[in-house]
Amino acid sequence: MTEGANQKTTAEEAVEVALEVNGTVTKVLVPSRWLLSDVLRHRLGLTATHVGCEQGVCGACTVLIDGVPTRSCLLFAKAAEGLAITTLEGVLDDPALQALQEAFHRHHALQCGFCTPGMLLTALAMVRQQVPAEPETIREYLSGNLCRCTGYQYIVEAVAEVLQAVDRGDPAGSPALP
Amino acid sequence: MKPAPFVYHRPRTVEEAVALLGLPACKVLAGGQSLVPLMNFRLSRPRHLVDINWLPGLDGVEWDPDQGRLRLGALVRHQVLATHPLVRRHLPVLAEAAGHIGHWAIRSRGTLGGSLAHADPAAELPAAMVALGARFCLRSQSGERWVDAGEFFQGLFTTVLAEDELLTAVEVSVDQSARWGFYEIARRVGDFALAGAYARRRGGVIDLTWFGVGPKPFTVELQAGEAEAALEQVLQTAAEDVAARQWAKVAAMRALQRAGR
Ligand SMILES: Cc1cc2nc3c(=O)[nH]c(=O)nc-3n(C[C@H](O)[C@H](O)[C@H](O)COP(=O)(O)OP(=O)(O)OC[C@H]3O[C@@H](n4cnc5c(N)ncnc54)[C@H](O)[C@@H]3O)c2cc1C
Ligand SMILES: Cc1cc2nc3c(=O)[nH]c(=O)nc-3n(C[C@H](O)[C@H](O)[C@H](O)COP(=O)(O)OP(=O)(O)OC[C@H]3O[C@@H](n4cnc5c(N)ncnc54)[C@H](O)[C@@H]3O)c2cc1C
Ligand code: FES
Ligand code: FES
Numbered sequence: 001m002t003e004g005a006n007q008k009t010t011a012e013e014a015v016e017v018a019l020e021v022n023g024t025v026t027k028v029l030v031p032s033r034w035l036l037s038d039v040l041r042h043r044l045g046l047t048a049t050h051v052g053c054e055q056g057v058c059g060a061c062t063v064l065i066d067g068v069p070t071r072s073c074l075l076f077a078k079a080a081e082g083l084a085i086t087t088l089e090g091v092l093d094d095p096a097l098q099a100l101q102e103a104f105h106r107h108h109a110l111q112c113g114f115c116t117p118g119m120l121l122t123a124l125a126m127v128r129q130q131v132p133a134e135p136e137t138i139r140e141y142l143s144g145n146l147c148r149c150t151g152y153q154y155i156v157e158a159v160a161e162v163l164q165a166v167d168r169g170d171p172a173g174s175p176a177l178p
Numbered sequence: 179m180k181p182a183p184f185v186y187h188r189p190r191t192v193e194e195a196v197a198l199l200g201l202p203a204c205k206v207l208a209g210g211q212s213l214v215p216l217m218n219f220r221l222s223r224p225r226h227l228v229d230i231n232w233l234p235g236l237d238g239v240e241w242d243p244d245q246g247r248l249r250l251g252a253l254v255r256h257q258v259l260a261t262h263p264l265v266r267r268h269l270p271v272l273a274e275a276a277g278h279i280g281h282w283a284i285r286s287r288g289t290l291g292g293s294l295a296h297a298d299p300a301a302e303l304p305a306a307m308v309a310l311g312a313r314f315c316l317r318s319q320s321g322e323r324w325v326d327a328g329e330f331f332q333g334l335f336t337t338v339l340a341e342d343e344l345l346t347a348v349e350v351s352v353d354q355s356a357r358w359g360f361y362e363i364a365r366r367v368g369d370f371a372l373a374g375a376y377a378r379r380r381g382g383v384i385d386l387t388w389f390g391v392g393p394k395p396f397t398v399e400l401q402a403g404e405a406e407a408a409l410e411q412v413l414q415t416a417a418e419d420v421a422a423r424q425w426a427k428v429a430a431m432r433a434l435q436r437a438g439r
Binding site (some may be wrong): 007015065068070073074140143 | 180181184185197207218257280284368
């Protein structure tokens with residue numbers, strides 16, 4: 001019998017995982033092989049985290065870890081203990097996120113919406129880090145988030161608008177720093 | 179697809195970690211940016227994972243002014259390498275190259291040690307280490323050994339790391355007289371390189387180190403002035419097709435330009 005066949009017949013043990021998500025620590029019981037993306041969606045009901053490729057390429061599963069964009073499909077939930085995880089649901093009241101949502105709406109920066117949560121979280125981290133509002137820079141920062149619908153131009157314009165507002169010190173675009 | 183089942187281990191000391199590496203079908207988990215995609219597609223099915231992210235003292239960036247040496251821990255993330263003031267001051271070419279790895283979200287998690295142990299032929303950091311003449315500290319239960327970057331990489335995804343060895347640190351002696359240049363050709367921002375090169379000028383001698391051209395990084399020494407003709411010859415044997423040769427040549431010429439006169 002192969003090693004793989006052996007493993008299948010073994011009952012899989014669940015382990016306790018304590019995750020700090022959107023400021024609250026929650027405990028779940030899942031097998032060690034569960035990815036953070038799956039725990040967020042299927043145990044915590046946080047379905048703004050989308051799952052596309054599960055190989056780190058598309059960025060749909062982006063969450064913020066200690067404020068920085070990270071792939072939740074490349075992180076085992078167990079390995080995410082002790083890290084501060086933020087999903088889109090955790091920043092809905094942030095004025096900077098709301099400014100981005102409005103800019104996305106105005107600029108038609110989404111069609112199907114599959115990439116949008118990941119785009120918004122990456123853009124929010126850019127706003128918080130006060131990334132320069134240059135189109136080339138914005139494209140580089142967003143290069144890890146794929147969109148099959150928009151062709152990116154409108155997304156870049158929407159993010160540029162908010163970054164410029166931050167540059168000017170405009171309160172609508174100004175981030176609520178953590 | 180989802181990964182096959184495994185047992186997760188979280189050692190708190192290097193001693194504990196290397197002891198665990200003796201378990202059957204065991205793998206180190208660092209940033210997970212190469213291992214987890216492989217596991218998600220079941221191309222890799224370890225039965226034990228040793229998460230080294232909780233080990234203390236492996237994420238340091240230290241400058242030794244007496245030895246003129248930079249010491250980097252295995253858990254230094256790519257984004258830290260790209261932005262750390264000590265790296266930017268003493269080895270700006272390394273910081274520049276690290277900024278070309280994947281995307282922001284990949285760099286925020288991926289580690290130096292993971293990239294070196296993984297030994298992707300198109301990766302930036304293994305070639306950087308060969309070009310810089312770095313050496314690596316490998317720890318196991320029987321002690322530690324130091325291996326030169328040039329000997330560490332054996333071929334496609336293959337290194338001299340034994341199954342029960344942990345790469346813990348990298349040391350680079352900084353040659354103040356050298357001028358460096360880096361250039362990479364990729365289809366899109368964040369993609370692995372089609373070809374990339376590091377150029378080092380020391381007086382009339384040029385050293386070129388490529389990645390994405392052969393199964394592992396390699397270095398060629400040329401005399402300034404004869405560079406272009408010699409390049410053609412070198413690449414005839416190194417790269418298999420015409421396009422690959424052109425990419426390798428353009429990367430080398432641009433890297434050389436960036437190294438200045
Ligand atoms: C990510 C993505 C990438 C794509 N890439 C490409 C590409 O590279 N090249 C390409 O050509 N297309 C591409 N498409 C579009 C795809 O080929 C569509 O399938 C096609 O354009 C429309 O066919 P449908 O059957 O899906 O039509 P629907 O979306 O169902 O309908 C399209 C329109 O035609 C009308 N319609 C449909 N069938 C009939 C009918 N029998 N009689 C009268 N009216 C009808 C509908 O009312 C509607 O107005 C892409 C789509 C996506 C989402
Ligand atoms: C979308 C995407 C784009 C990418 N683009 C690039 C790119 O352009 N250039 C590039 O170079 N890389 C790229 N990568 C890979 C990335 O750089 C990884 O971070 C790196 O290859 C592996 O580092 P890690 O810390 O994530 O290691 P892991 O994935 O955790 O481990 C990789 C391998 O190394 C072993 N290992 C890890 N650490 C150690 C150690 N200290 N001692 C012994 N063994 C160890 C593991 O057991 C495993 O076999 C990309 C990845 C993704 C998902
Ligand atoms: S689902 Fe994580 S990057 Fe595509
Ligand atoms: S809006 Fe459909 S993938 Fe971006």
